[in-house]
Amino acid sequence: MQHDHANAGSLDSYADIGAAGVAIIYARALLGAAGAVNQTAAVLDELDSLVADVLDKLPQLDAVLSSALVSAEEKGRLLDRAFKDQASAVLLNLLHVVAAHGRLNILRQIARQARRLYSEMQGRVRVEVRTAAPLDEQLSGRIAEQLKQMLGAQPELKQVVDPGMIGGLVLRVGDTVLDGSVATRLARVREQMINRSVHEIQRRRDRLGTTS
Secondary structure: OOOOOHHHOOHHHOOOOOHHHHHHHHHHHHHHHHHHOOOHHHHHHHHHHHHHHHHOOOHHHHHHHHOOOOOHHHHHHHHHHHHOOOOOHHHHHHHHHHHHOOOHHHHHHHHHHHHHHHHHHOOEEEEEEEEOOOOOHHHHHHHHHHHHHHHOOEEEEEEEEOOOOOOOEEEEEOOEEOOHHHHHHHHHHHHHHHHHHHHHHHHHHHHHHHHO
């Protein structure tokens, strides 16, 4: 079976500039190929599903695809057997190109970068918000408002609860963790909201006391 690698652009000649940089190159190539056939959203969903429903749940398959001991030809045959009748031509082509360059170990980074780039194309920015406890709707709205002003784009918040955290917020945009000053400003939003809530409770309690 022959595969059309034309959509990969200049991928054959890229230098090894690190996993993050290479993942961006593949993500852009994927978006270009998917956009050309008006399948961008569907292909991104496929890639996300491949990571979450296949690689994450089948670690042995993940290990084989990522192993440097397995040849690109063997990986290509495995990809055809596993995904030929399930994956779109665009995604399958990407997998073969990535396999040919020995980069199947960065599929998760490619998926993240593709989502990030697609969100940016739509004027949105994906932001991971890591906290010790779940955020309520009001606080999430305030954080989104602050981030919109800081980033100049509409944020898409992904909340991650990490009970191991002592407190505060950790914000991640793509592969970048926002600096402490930003996290501090957003932490103040939460503190201000808590203080206002306490003040309002006290005010109502005092009012009830004077009317009794």
